[in-house]
Amino acid sequence: MYKILKKEELNEQITLFEVHAPYVARKVKAGQFIILRVSELGERVPLTVADYDREKGSVTIIFQKIGKSTMELGALNEGDEILDFVGPLGVATHLEGVKKAAVIGGGLGTAIAYPSAKALFNNGAEVDLIAGFRNKDLIILEDELEKVCNNLYITTDDGSNGRKGFVTDMLKELIEKGNEYDLVIAIGPLMMMKFVCALTKEYGIKTIVSMNPVMIDGTGMCGGCRVTVGGETKFACVDGPDFDGHLVDFDGAIRRQAMFKAQEKKACDDCRMRGAK
Numbered sequence: 001m002y003k004i005l006k007k008e009e010l011n012e013q014i015t016l017f018e019v020h021a022p023y024v025a026r027k028v029k030a031g032q033f034i035i036l037r038v039s040e041l042g043e044r045v046p047l048t049v050a051d052y053d054r055e056k057g058s059v060t061i062i063f064q065k066i067g068k069s070t071m072e073l074g075a076l077n078e079g080d081e082i083l084d085f086v087g088p089l090g091v092a093t094h095l096e097g098v099k100k101a102a103v104i105g106g107g108l109g110t111a112i113a114y115p116s117a118k119a120l121f122n123n124g125a126e127v128d129l130i131a132g133f134r135n136k137d138l139i140i141l142e143d144e145l146e147k148v149c150n151n152l153y154i155t156t157d158d159g160s161n162g163r164k165g166f167v168t169d170m171l172k173e174l175i176e177k178g179n180e181y182d183l184v185i186a187i188g189p190l191m192m193m194k195f196v197c198a199l200t201k202e203y204g205i206k207t208i209v210s211m212n213p214v215m216i217d218g219t220g221m222c223g224g225c226r227v228t229v230g231g232e233t234k235f236a237c238v239d240g241p242d243f244d245g246h247l248v249d250f251d252g253a254i255r256r257q258a259m260f261k262a263q264e265k266k267a268c269d270d271c272r273m274r275g276a277k
Helices: 022-027 068-074 109-122 142-146 167-176 190-203 250-257 261-273
Strands: 002-009 014-020 033-037 045-053 058-064 084-089 100-106 126-133 151-156 183-187 207-210 226-229 232-235 242-244
Touching: 014 068, 022 045, 022 058, 022 084, 033 058, 045 068, 045 084, 045 109, 058 068, 100 109, 100 167, 100 190, 109 126, 109 142, 109 183, 126 142, 126 167, 142 151, 151 167, 167 190, 183 190, 190 207, 190 250, 226 242, 226 250
Parallel strands: 100 126, 100 183, 126 151, 183 207
Antiparallel strands: 002 014, 014 058, 033 045, 033 084, 045 058, 207 242, 226 232
16 A cells, blocks of 8 residues: 655646655656556556655655546545555656757646656756646646756746747747757647647657557556557557657547547546545
8 A cells, every 4th residue: 555645736636646655766767657546446547757755765646637536536635545556667768968958748747747857957958848738727836847947938828827828839939049959858738749749840859758548557468558659559658658759640649549538528427426435
């Protein structure tokens, strides 16, 4: 069992847990993920590690209460325990040799972009961090983000935080100002990552994206997390979750993401009727 050491509601939709998981904390690196189960009958939920403390033996996860399992997870409190917390899984993000990078997070993807920005910054790279949200009420981790980059740019779709526009608008502005990036990392909704990659391809900038398709076992056996990269089938759990964004078939990934919408809605509605218990 894995005890919840800290619970923080980042906004009305997104929750942060710091979980005591010393074996995971000992080895996890930026870009890797865990799979958890709330209870014996619970669904297996993959979540990218947002942060970790090796000395404390803790791992931080950030999740959106959007479906049955994440609602059940969000109903837990400090001191409660999670049944299973397995990891680290996946391949860590390759950040060696990067001198200047733009790290981009969209919505909840900002929590996943944070550890990559932190690792780059701690390795001495110059980091421009762009975080995009629909409005100012959904902004998360602003203080934490400021500490792991040279420049932080927060955009909102509606301009309620001052800078109106999408993350692609901000990235294009920075590139056209003469910033020469060795690497762009984009993490967030599939459509956001698709348009970031379309932009960076124009400028010939290497771009990494983090894919989070339907995932069950986390070992590559079920095939549920397959994505098409460079015309080949890859499995996000063992080959990724990071991939060359210029090779990812985003349209195929978007179609697969929508396959189980009806079932997800029914499970979510049932969970609300039971009060997430």
